[in-house]
Amino acid sequence: MKDTITISQQPYSLSLNELPIPDYSVFCKVVTHLLSKEAAHCVNYFAVPDKDSLLFLCLIANDEAHTIDILAHKGGGPLASLTPVIPALHIFEREIHENYGVQFEGHPWLKPVRFARDSNGNSYPMDDYPFYSIDSHELHEVGVGPVHAGVIEPGHFRFLCNGEKVLHLEIQLGYQHRGVEKLMGEGRNGLQRAVCAENIAGDTAVGHSIAHASALEALTGVPLPVNLYLERAIALELERMAMHIGDTAALCTDVAYQLGQVVNESLRTIVINTTQLWCGNRFGKGLIRPFGTHYPLSGELTSRVKKNLKEAMKRFLPMSDRMLSMPSLLARYEGIGIVTREQVVSIGAVGMAARMAGLNRDIRHSHPDEAYRTIHFYPAVRDSGDVMARALLRRMEVEASCQLILDMLTLLEQEKAELPLPDYSLSLPPDSLSFSMVEGWRGEICHTILTDSQGKIRHYKVKDPSLHNWMALTLAVRDQEISDFPVCNKSFNLSYCGHDL
Amino acid sequence: MLNFILVLLSALLIPGIIIRTKSLCSGRKGPGLFQPLRDVRVLLMKGSVISPVTTVIFRIAPSLAMATVITASMLIPMGRQGAVISFAGDFVFFSYLLALGKFFMILAALDTGSSFEGMGANREALYSMLVEPAFLLLMGTFAMFTGYTSFADIFSHLNFGNTFTLIAGIICFYLLIQISMIENSRLPVDDPKTHLELTMVHEVMVLDYSGFDLALVHMATWIKFTMFGALISNSLVPPDWHIAWQILLFLGLQMLFGIMIGLMESFRARNKMMKNPQFILSLTAIAMMAFAMVLIFMNK
Numbered sequence: 034m035k036d037t038i039t040i041s042q043q044p045y046s047l048s049l050n051e052l053p054i055p056d057y058s059v060f061c062k063v064v065t066h067l068l069s070k071e072a073a074h075c076v077n078y079f080a081v082p083d084k085d086s087l088l089f090l091c092l093i094a095n096d097e098a099h100t101i102d103i104l105a106h107k108g109g110g111p112l113a114s115l116t117p118v119i120p121a122l123h124i125f126e127r128e129i130h131e132n133y134g135v136q137f138e139g140h141p142w143l144k145p146v147r148f149a150r151d152s153n154g155n156s157y158p159m160d161d162y163p164f165y166s167i168d169s170h171e172l173h174e175v176g177v178g179p180v181h182a183g184v185i186e187p188g189h190f191r192f193l194c195n196g197e198k199v200l201h202l203e204i205q206l207g208y209q210h211r212g213v214e215k216l217m218g219e220g221r222n223g224l225q226r227a228v229c230a231e232n233i234a235g236d237t238a239v240g241h242s243i244a245h246a247s248a249l250e251a252l253t254g255v256p257l258p259v260n261l262y263l264e265r266a267i268a269l270e271l272e273r274m275a276m277h278i279g280d281t282a283a284l285c286t287d288v289a290y291q292l293g294q295v296v297n298e299s300l301r302t303i304v305i306n307t308t309q310l311w312c313g314n315r316f317g318k319g320l321i322r323p324f325g326t327h328y329p330l331s332g333e334l335t336s337r338v339k340k341n342l343k344e345a346m347k348r349f350l351p352m353s354d355r356m357l358s359m360p361s362l363l364a365r366y367e368g369i370g371i372v373t374r375e376q377v378v379s380i381g382a383v384g385m386a387a388r389m390a391g392l393n394r395d396i397r398h399s400h401p402d403e404a405y406r407t408i409h410f411y412p413a414v415r416d417s418g419d420v421m422a423r424a425l426l427r428r429m430e431v432e433a434s435c436q437l438i439l440d441m442l443t444l445l446e447q448e449k450a451e452l453p454l455p456d457y458s459l460s461l462p463p464d465s466l467s468f469s470m471v472e473g474w475r476g477e478i479c480h481t482i483l484t485d486s487q488g489k490i491r492h493y494k495v496k497d498p499s500l501h502n503w504m505a506l507t508l509a510v511r512d513q514e515i516s517d518f519p520v521c522n523k524s525f526n527l528s529y530c531g532h533d534l
Numbered sequence: 535m536l537n538f539i540l541v542l543l544s545a546l547l548i549p550g551i552i553i554r555t556k557s558l559c560s561g562r563k564g565p566g567l568f569q570p571l572r573d574v575r576v577l578l579m580k581g582s583v584i585s586p587v588t589t590v591i592f593r594i595a596p597s598l599a600m601a602t603v604i605t606a607s608m609l610i611p612m613g614r615q616g617a618v619i620s621f622a623g624d625f626v627f628f629s630y631l632l633a634l635g636k637f638f639m640i641l642a643a644l645d646t647g648s649s650f651e652g653m654g655a656n657r658e659a660l661y662s663m664l665v666e667p668a669f670l671l672l673m674g675t676f677a678m679f680t681g682y683t684s685f686a687d688i689f690s691h692l693n694f695g696n697t698f699t700l701i702a703g704i705i706c707f708y709l710l711i712q713i714s715m716i717e718n719s720r721l722p723v724d725d726p727k728t729h730l731e732l733t734m735v736h737e738v739m740v741l742d743y744s745g746f747d748l749a750l751v752h753m754a755t756w757i758k759f760t761m762f763g764a765l766i767s768n769s770l771v772p773p774d775w776h777i778a779w780q781i782l783l784f785l786g787l788q789m790l791f792g793i794m795i796g797l798m799e800s801f802r803a804r805n806k807m808m809k810n811p812q813f814i815l816s817l818t819a820i821a822m823m824a825f826a827m828v829l830i831f832m833n834k
Contacts, residue, residue, distance in 0.1 A: 175649045175732075182729040197807060287733070289725035289804040295560040361722070361803040369806075515653075516733040516807040 036063050038103040043400050044251035045101070046467035049483070052105050054088075060106040061115060064091060068119050072097040074381040074394070074501075076470065076479050078125035080133050081492045083107065087133055092468060092479065096392075096399040103466075114140035121381025124500055147207035147533055164191045165203050171195060175515065179208050186529035190518075197514050202507050209533035217493035223249075223323065223457025230480075231318050234497055234531035239265075239272040240473025241495070242321035244480040247402060247469035249323045252482055253459050257324065258450035259403060263441050264330045266404035267338075268308065268317050270434040270441075273474040274342075275304040277427040277434075278349060280526045284424055285356065287520045288365040293356045300345050300352075307341040310334065322455035329452045335442055342435050353428045357421075366421035370509035370521035373418055377505065384476015385430075386502040386525060389423045391416035396472035408440055423524040430474075463488045475499060475528065497531030537612035537764075540781065544788040545753075545760040546571060551789055555796025574752055580745035588645045588742070595642035596743060596750035602635035603754045603761075610764045611686035612784060614773040620686040625673040628685070629666065632717065632758065636662050639751075643739040650731045654738030657807070661723060661735070664814040665716045671821035672709050675702075679828050689768045698831055705824045707766055711794070712817050714762030718755055721798065722805040722813065733807070763791035 036055045038047065055063070067073050076092040086109035093102045114137035116123045126137045128146045137143060149162045166174065172195050179187035187208035193201040216229050230245035231238040243265050250257065279301040285293030305315040312320035312328045320328055330338070356362055372382075377390040387394040395412035397405045413429035415422035461484050468481040476498030485491035502525060509521045550567035557564020584593065608618035609628050617624075636658070643655035677683045679702070680691040694703040716723050719736030731738055740751050767787035771780050805813055 173649065175653070177731065182731055285803075287728075287730065289721055289728065289799075290802065291556060291560050291800050295562070299561075359803070361805075364809065365803055365806055514807050518732050519730045 036060070036104070037067075039100050040103070041100050043101060044247040044402065044467060044469035046251040046254065046462075046465055047103070048462075049464045049466055052103065052466065054105050054107050057106045057108060057112055060089075060091075060104055061113070063102075063104060064093065064115060065118055067093045067095070067102055068121070070095065070097075071378050071392075072394075074383065075119075075121055075125065076101070076477065077468075077481060077494065077496045078122060078129075079481075079494050080129045080135065081483055081494075082133070085109065087129075087135065089129070090466070090481070092481075094400060094470070094477075096394050099399055101400065101470075109135075111136035111138055113138050116140050120379050121501070124504070145207070147210045149207075162205065164205070165193075165201065167193055167201075172200065188529050192510075192515055192518075194515055197516065199510050199513055199515050199518065202510050202518075204503055204507060206503070206529055206532050209530040211530075211534065213534040214493050214495055217245075217495070218490050223459075224455075227322050227455075227457070228318075231321070233495055233534065234499075234528045235316065236276055237272070237473045237475065237478065237497070237528065237531065239268045239317040239321055240471050240475075240478050241480075241497075242317075243269060244469050244471040244473075244478045244495075246321055246323040247471065248467050248480040248482050249459075249461075251469060252461050252465055252467040252484070253324075255324060255459065258448065258452060259407065260445055260448035260450055261326060261452055262403035263407070263445050263448065264326065264452075265321055267330065267438050267441050267445075268311075268320050269471070269473070270438045271304060271308050271338075272317060274345075274431050274434045274438075275301050275308070276474045276526075277431045278304060278345075280523065281353065281356075281424065281427055283523045283526070284366075284420070284520065285362075287523050288362060290356070290359075290362055293352065293362075296348065296352045300349050303341055303345045307338055310337060310341075324456040324459065325453035327455065330445065335445070339439065339442060342438060346432070346435050349431060353431075357425060357428065363421070365517075365520060366424055367417075367419060369420045369517050370513060370524060371417070371419045372505050372509050374416070376508050377418070380504045380508070381501050382476075382505050383501050384472065384498045385423065385426055385474075386476060386498075386505045388412060388414045389426050390418035394477075396470050396477050400470055402469070402471070404441070407444060408437065410437065420520055420524040461488045461490070473498065475526075475531075476502065495534055497528055497534075499527040499529075499532045502527050503532060535618060536615050536781075537610055538608055538618050540612055540784060541607045541610055541760050541764050542757065544763065544785060545756045548760055548763065548788065548792040549756050551792030552796045552799070555793050556800050559797065559800035570752075570756075574749045577745055577749035577752070582743070582745040582747045585646055585742055587647055588642075591638065592642045592645045592742070593747075595638040596747040596754070598638045599635035599754045600750045602631045603757045606631040607757055607761050607764075609685050610761055610768070611689050612764070612768060612771070612780070614690050615777075616686045616690075617684075620684050622683045624684045625677075625688075626670070629669055629673075633662065633666070635754065639739060643742075646742045648742065650734075650738045651741060653732075654735055654741075657735045657810075658719070658739055661716055661810060661814060664811055665713055665817065668709060668814070668817040668821045669713050671818065671825055672706060672713070675706065675821065675825045675828050678825070678832060685765075689765075690773050692769045694769075702824055702827055702831070703769070705820060705827075709817055709821055709824070710762060710766050714759060715795070715798075716814060716817075717762065718759045720795065722802060723810050725804050759795075760788065763788050766791060 035053055036059055073093055073095045076094050078091040080087040080089050086107055089106050091104040116126055117139055126140055127143055129135050130143050131145050175192040177190040179189045189205040191203045192199050213233055217226055231242040233241040278297050282294050282297030308317045309315040372390055374391045377387050377392050393414050397410055398412050413433055415426050463486050465484045471478045479496040481494040483492040506525050510518050549570040554564045606628050609624050611617040640655045640659050643651040676688045680688050682688050694700045724735040728734055743751055767784050771783050
């Protein structure tokens, strides 16, 4: 019997009965083998309560072979940790440990992911949390947050510093934990779930709602017209453009470059206002719904989108050229916050955080969905791994996204199929598993749905790219000046609520 | 007395001018010229919240800083008007008056026990220490050039008649402007607009101040800024003009100084923190160059 199911297309759905469930030792061997390749990374690894024990599910994607492996094992007792061999799994094992109390023997640090201690004993106050500390008269600790000076999300950063130099950064999140996965699962109707999905991370509303809709659609297998997928992809690229331009502005703010800040901020407004023109919401809330749409993109609207994009790009490119060639800015970006390719591979970083260090990891290219299969796309990659690489990558992705939108709008003109309205009442097949992957602007988003014997949602699992990538920030600021932390942080701009769920 | 009043008067206008210039440069309308004054008025009417862990140093520091700055501004002359206080070697007194105010602000920051304020105090102390030789060398150059050792005498005897002295003058103005930017914690060394605790220098030091005390801190910064502007404007105002024209030209030059600061801050990024000492030391090097130049020129 085969130990894994290997598929080459996503979103994908299968019956849970088809799923091979090997022993844990076999599982470990297969996972270690699959993840030994540089192009492979763990998309998600989580546990689902299954009668008295737990069902563990693991998705492993390979960028070069364009495949996804689905693995599973069952059990309840302590397990040998895989983290010492594959560091990228540390966060998944910690999450399983926190949620279900599974002991991973040999895990270097079963640090809680979202609670001060663990989900069972969360009455412990946060101010009592044992941060990694060092006993020294020369070194000092600086604690920042969870409440920050800017209008940003809460998270605690604990620096161990030698003067102005950062030796170690520990990030403690969880302040935004809202129980999203629980809300997505039990007793909600389809509309409530769709609204919940677009609020998983406010700046990735489109990304998460596409992932949600695709996972549901894969589960039911209802055929939908290709222009619906194209319109979703256009919304996703608009979101990418807006966020990248906004982050470019933020990168300027952090180094006190006023001109770059105000120009990019105003350009971001043009892009998000285009989304507003389309669906009435600047962040695309309400635009993506399962099995259909309320806002078909056509006629007048198409030409307005084209016009706005041209206007934005006409001003973005010269500004970006000027910014990324200005000596006083280059001095702040080049060689700052370097994450090497080796590190990126070992922590299993995804999306921008992988592409800035020379790793070609992009779901749109490696595992394209319906929309991206219709066009030719090759992701932009930088290899220096510093703030400059991330700033340049943003510029390149803005350009690429604009081109993608224009190409897709052309394709859309030939597709005249009537788009259906959203449907929230379709019944789901029983005992099934489906998952979808979407390249949001931060990186790969993965939603997984498991149904029970009545076809109700048994477990809903969300993974935001930030879950992998926070570790990249920690590595980036090592041996850097503490005053460069803000610019490193902004260059990644990771999501707190996407991580905390 | 006239000079003292003029310095205070332009101190009321310069912050508004800088903010307005920066707003216009970024394509915005910006607040009115008197908005900083209105903000300070509100602060002056408020009480201060004082942390219970602090000592008396924290309370007296803003008043002390204000007092030192006001005393220092009395040393600034205008044309032939002379200064309120003037004596040989008063520029050394000026320099250490400002240092005294800063010293107490640094102590007050340490007094709060906050790790951010300690970090800010540490940076501010380093930069002030590094910029001191540049300022003293510059004043020494002026003293040698004119043969006098008080602000009033130096500035009433400065003349940039020939090409050589003009070059020396340009170098000195450049230094004065850069020193004033550092002394007042502005770009490229510090960013007065930032809200990021980890990158702030001066702003993080005064985080614990509120109400009346904060207003004092703000006003002290304005006056300090204006004093450096006044040093530059002074040397450009011809002492033989009619007094009314002198006053007008002086105020005009002060406004120009504000606009220039605004422009300088609009189109560049801030230094990397580790590069700041290097940048400040380079000013000392330039000051030494000016000194040597004048030395050769004077055949001493």
